[in-house]
Amino acid sequence: MAFLDISGLSKHFGPNLVVRDFDLGIEKGEFVTFLGPSGCGKTTVLRMVAGFETPSAGAIRIDGRDVTALRPSQRKIGMVFQAYALFPNLTVAENVAFGMKVAGASRADIAARVGEMLGLIRLSDLGGRYPFQLSGGQQQRGALAPALAIRPQVLLLDEPLSALDAKIRVSLRQEIRAIQRELGITTIFVTHDQEEALSISDRIVVMNGGVAEQAGAPFEIYNRPATRFVASFVGTLNLIDARVLDAAVGRVSAGGQELTLGRPLPAAAGASVALALRPEAVTLGSRPGQDVLLRGTVAAAEFLGSVVRLRTRVGDQSLSLDTFNNAAVPPPLPGETVEIGFASSDVLLLAD
Amino acid sequence: MTRVLAWAIFLFGVFYFVLPLFGMTEFSLRMRRGVYSLDAYRVVLADPQFQATFAYSTVMALLTIVIGVLIVVPTAYWVRLYLPRLRPVVEFITLLPLVIPPIVIVFGYIRLYNTSSWLPMTGSSTGTNLLLLCGYATLALPYMYRAVDTGLRTIDVRTLTEAAQSLGAGWFTIMSRVILPNVLVAVLSGAFLTFAIVIGEFVMAALLNRPAFGPYLQLMGANKAYEPAALAVIAFAITWACMGLIALVTRLQKFTPAPR
Numbered sequence: 001m002a003f004l005d006i007s008g009l010s011k012h013f014g015p016n017l018v019v020r021d022f023d024l025g026i027e028k029g030e031f032v033t034f035l036g037p038s039g040c041g042k043t044t045v046l047r048m049v050a051g052f053e054t055p056s057a058g059a060i061r062i063d064g065r066d067v068t069a070l071r072p073s074q075r076k077i078g079m080v081f082q083a084y085a086l087f088p089n090l091t092v093a094e095n096v097a098f099g100m101k102v103a104g105a106s107r108a109d110i111a112a113r114v115g116e117m118l119g120l121i122r123l124s125d126l127g128g129r130y131p132f133q134l135s136g137g138q139q140q141r142g143a144l145a146p147a148l149a150i151r152p153q154v155l156l157l158d159e160p161l162s163a164l165d166a167k168i169r170v171s172l173r174q175e176i177r178a179i180q181r182e183l184g185i186t187t188i189f190v191t192h193d194q195e196e197a198l199s200i201s202d203r204i205v206v207m208n209g210g211v212a213e214q215a216g217a218p219f220e221i222y223n224r225p226a227t228r229f230v231a232s233f234v235g236t237l238n239l240i241d242a243r244v245l246d247a248a249v250g251r252v253s254a255g256g257q258e259l260t261l262g263r264p265l266p267a268a269a270g271a272s273v274a275l276a277l278r279p280e281a282v283t284l285g286s287r288p289g290q291d292v293l294l295r296g297t298v299a300a301a302e303f304l305g306s307v308v309r310l311r312t313r314v315g316d317q318s319l320s321l322d323t324f325n326n327a328a329v330p331p332p333l334p335g336e337t338v339e340i341g342f343a344s345s346d347v348l349l350l351a352d
Numbered sequence: 353m354t355r356v357l358a359w360a361i362f363l364f365g366v367f368y369f370v371l372p373l374f375g376m377t378e379f380s381l382r383m384r385r386g387v388y389s390l391d392a393y394r395v396v397l398a399d400p401q402f403q404a405t406f407a408y409s410t411v412m413a414l415l416t417i418v419i420g421v422l423i424v425v426p427t428a429y430w431v432r433l434y435l436p437r438l439r440p441v442v443e444f445i446t447l448l449p450l451v452i453p454p455i456v457i458v459f460g461y462i463r464l465y466n467t468s469s470w471l472p473m474t475g476s477s478t479g480t481n482l483l484l485l486c487g488y489a490t491l492a493l494p495y496m497y498r499a500v501d502t503g504l505r506t507i508d509v510r511t512l513t514e515a516a517q518s519l520g521a522g523w524f525t526i527m528s529r530v531i532l533p534n535v536l537v538a539v540l541s542g543a544f545l546t547f548a549i550v551i552g553e554f555v556m557a558a559l560l561n562r563p564a565f566g567p568y569l570q571l572m573g574a575n576k577a578y579e580p581a582a583l584a585v586i587a588f589a590i591t592w593a594c595m596g597l598i599a600l601v602t603r604l605q606k607f608t609p610a611p612r
Contacts, residue, residue: 085515099519
């Protein structure tokens, strides 16, 4: 059994089923992210693990012990909230000491731990300050320390970065990950930001409508999405409607042109299928290793700096592709006819 | 033209409020013929009955504050956190003491708890003191509840509660170490208002026949000339000191960015 084991978890709010049959095992020291749009149930699962919501069904075990019926204060779980949850009436150091004081630790132990934690979050000099005297980033970094100071079995982070501005968000997420690695603490992170999820997780659980659609390493989630939802929620994706011509060899027709995927399709001839392609898998012109070439026209070119995103039309289908900026070659103009190449092995067939 | 009018209205207001005060203060200083003196104050402050009734009312006020805080803070917290739909109901209930005159409450008490009733609380002075205390707490309820509820609105009650819970805190710790300190200014402003109300209260104390400051004020006013004026000035000063303390405490709190 995994260190943190969630099995058959469900949650009703009145007639609404917000979490349905959620199963997940998290190993000790793993950093797992729940990713999904708002209302997908990710925060509800987290709050059930923390003990703030009671599951309608299912069980939560930590290190083999069933904690489902325990109160939040008995679970030894550290939690960082979206809104800065430092107690405004206590200094940063007093905030860090709060949990240990409640647990009745000795004065010397508390002082040592507080020093250690303040060092870890790089606020050693600011321990005597009140939360209102800190910047937003410092406050959120500070909120990590009380949660860690109680040496929790599991650390829960409920969108801790969403109230911060973009630059601080990136640096703080790297810091959180570094601290998590250093302490080897089992962590669940909740976010709706896919870039955040991809960049810091050992494993991502993509949630939608109260169900875990797919769980896997970021590389796997991004490159081999299991469902149409996962593919469209994580990263940008071209979705092409195609009609099967020959299922055995994977010959299909899309946008008035034929292409061969070189593998059998789970659909009969004449059926329509959805093909998915990441923009970065598509190039202008043909490259070695690519076996599909389509003809299209440029609809728009979006210059993003290091990357140029082109929107092209292939018959009645639209296809986006990313190219790197090249100082010697200006981006093509709308209306230009271009050749679009990709490898058939990069094409994903998605289940709904 | 509008400026002149504004000043005129302002000055009228000032005279309306200040002139009687001034007159009263001036009169209280004229006990000795022909010269201003503090004789009236000296007499009042030296009166053992003044000391006794004022001490009695002060103790009652402090106890009322304690009871008020114990009832109101957990209630307002609980309503805000778990029963937000009941808020209008609770607010209505806390407003009732403003609608129902104290004399109704106190007659109710006397009917319910008289010496031939099932709970003869008026039969002993301790029992009557308790009744008076309950009456005072009821009178102060609207002020205390509003002050505390406003205080709770300025903090994120739910997140602070959950953060404390996840750090292992139980209800008592959450109330005493997290919620109360964060609404302390609000609680104190409610407390000072309560103090001012209890010190000047007459109806309940008189009808329950307790030796409080209010009935003493009335007694003096009916029987003496200069002393009542001095007493009124003293009572007025106490009320204003309470108001000043509210402002001061708000300013002195060290964990809020600026005086509110």
